[in-house]
Amino acid sequence: MIEICAVSGYEEVGGNLTAVRVDDDVILLDMGINVEHFIEASEQNARSADELMHLKAIPNITLIKDWAKDVKAIIPSHAHLDHIGAIPHLEKKFDAPIMGTPFTIAVLEQIAKNEKIVLKNPCKKLRYNKKYQITKNVSVELIEITHSAPHAALIVLRTPYGNIVYGNDFKMDHSPTLGLPPDIERMKKLGEEGVKVFLIDSTRIVEEGRTESEAHAAKKVREAMLKNAEGGLIVSTFSSHIARIRTICETAQEMGREVLFMGRSLSKYLLAAKDVGLFDYEPYGELVPYKSMIRKKLKSIAKNLDKYVLLVTGHQGEPQAVLSSMIRNQLPCVIKEGDCVIFSCTVIPTEANIAQREKLDQLIMEKNISIEKDVHASGHPRQEDVAEILSYLKPELVIPSHCTPEFREEMAKFVESLGYNVKVMRDGERIVVE
Numbered sequence: 001m002i003e004i005c006a007v008s009g010y011e012e013v014g015g016n017l018t019a020v021r022v023d024d025d026v027i028l029l030d031m032g033i034n035v036e037h038f039i040e041a042s043e044q045n046a047r048s049a050d051e052l053m054h055l056k057a058i059p060n061i062t063l064i065k066d067w068a069k070d071v072k073a074i075i076p077s078h079a080h081l082d083h084i085g086a087i088p089h090l091e092k093k094f095d096a097p098i099m100g101t102p103f104t105i106a107v108l109e110q111i112a113k114n115e116k117i118v119l120k121n122p123c124k125k126l127r128y129n130k131k132y133q134i135t136k137n138v139s140v141e142l143i144e145i146t147h148s149a150p151h152a153a154l155i156v157l158r159t160p161y162g163n164i165v166y167g168n169d170f171k172m173d174h175s176p177t178l179g180l181p182p183d184i185e186r187m188k189k190l191g192e193e194g195v196k197v198f199l200i201d202s203t204r205i206v207e208e209g210r211t212e213s214e215a216h217a218a219k220k221v222r223e224a225m226l227k228n229a230e231g232g233l234i235v236s237t238f239s240s241h242i243a244r245i246r247t248i249c250e251t252a253q254e255m256g257r258e259v260l261f262m263g264r265s266l267s268k269y270l271l272a273a274k275d276v277g278l279f280d281y282e283p284y285g286e287l288v289p290y291k292s293m294i295r296k297k298l299k300s301i302a303k304n305l306d307k308y309v310l311l312v313t314g315h316q317g318e319p320q321a322v323l324s325s326m327i328r329n330q331l332p333c334v335i336k337e338g339d340c341v342i343f344s345c346t347v348i349p350t351e352a353n354i355a356q357r358e359k360l361d362q363l364i365m366e367k368n369i370s371i372e373k374d375v376h377a378s379g380h381p382r383q384e385d386v387a388e389i390l391s392y393l394k395p396e397l398v399i400p401s402h403c404t405p406e407f408r409e410e411m412a413k414f415v416e417s418l419g420y421n422v423k424v425m426r427d428g429e430r431i432v433v434e
């Protein structure tokens with residue numbers, strides 16, 4: 001018998017964790033933080049798993065207390081914090097290997113190292129399209145899919161009762177700039193084999209059409225950078241978006257400029273990318289992770305700013321990140337009138353982000369520094385992308401995930417309109433898959 005428990009990530013975007021029980025074996029899919037609550041918890045110095053759970057910063061695993069002893073594997077889908085960030089805080093509660101793609105595992109190891117946490121369970125780097133037996137009855141295979149972090153995967157659990165496919169997060173990008181496009185042939189084969197349940201990313205289901213390709217975003221970033229080739233140039237994007245960072249590096253090289261990667265999270269992800277042979281930042285510039293180093297570096301380059309591209313953290317306006325600190329003069333604000341800040345991102349629509357980005361944009365504009373906003377393409381599927389993947393997998397049941405209640409309902413409506421069965425779940429709810 002298969003049972004699924006929607007532990008977390010079904011009421012709000014973040015803190016993803018889904019548990020799948022196959023007779024006596026339990027597999028945990030993702031173990032992420034809720035980024036906003038996690039920052040609040042850190043400000044309150046909350047460290048223990050119980051405190052973090054209480055503050056809703058990490059998934060509430062007491063919901064599967066009765067399943068804990070049967071957990072046989074922890075499988076994160078990709079390297080974003082809402083999917084791996086809680087592993088260092090929760091994995092000790094289980095005796096199970098952590099299995100993921102090489103970049104996902106490398107980032108997890110960087111995070112644990114940075115937080116001075118030693119992982120109890122072994123980490124295993126899995127290859128795509130290879131079957132790994134977890135127990136006598138359950139095996140896992142990772143299928144290549146595109147997203148805004150590299151080495152993302154559709155997780156396929158094979159069981160005696162049918163296949164479970166977990167699709168958080170993904171986009172159907174047929175012309176990615178790093179890595180391969182989604183493995184359509186593999187998905188079609190899986191569809192022929194039969195898919196019992198498909199758990200699907202609902203983040204952008206309210207939007208019609210298709211999500212733009214990363215190739216399109218790369219073109220926009222390059223154009224924005226070249227348009228501002230004269231003075232000081234700051235770019236900020238997601239630290240995990242290695243494809244985008246590579247485009248920024250290549251364009252900087254084209255402009256004859258060196259890249260300074262400023263901020264701790266950029267270092268973590270770039271070291272992980274180098275570690276697994278995905279992208280080597282070294283030919284393009286230098287890591288400057290800590291505030292003391294950043295301060296020194298900024299002072300030394302202030303007069304030659306046109307020789308550099310500053311790639312900095314803080315695109316959501318986070319007050320502690322490098323960009324805000326510079327603009328508020330807590331770090332030397334080397335940019336001045338006529339220079340440019342490119343935001344290669346969208347504002348993640350939470351109240352806190354919207355407010356802090358508005359404030360930051362205003363401060364930048366007061367300095368007469370120009371801003372290029374939303375130079376970005378999303379990593380999540382829109383309606384036509386959802387229809388496409390469903391046409392390959394042909395699942396018997398679809399479970400909307402990675403969503404707020406409103407988006408969950410939208411996904412349910414859309415999927416039903418295509419003729420598929422849907423089950424809407426809430427945090428903590430369990431279902432038996434017939």
Ligand SMILES: [Zn+2]
Nearest residue numbers: 080082083169
């Ligand atoms: Zn996510």
Ligand SMILES: [Zn+2]
Nearest residue numbers: 078080147169
């Ligand atoms: Zn993601």
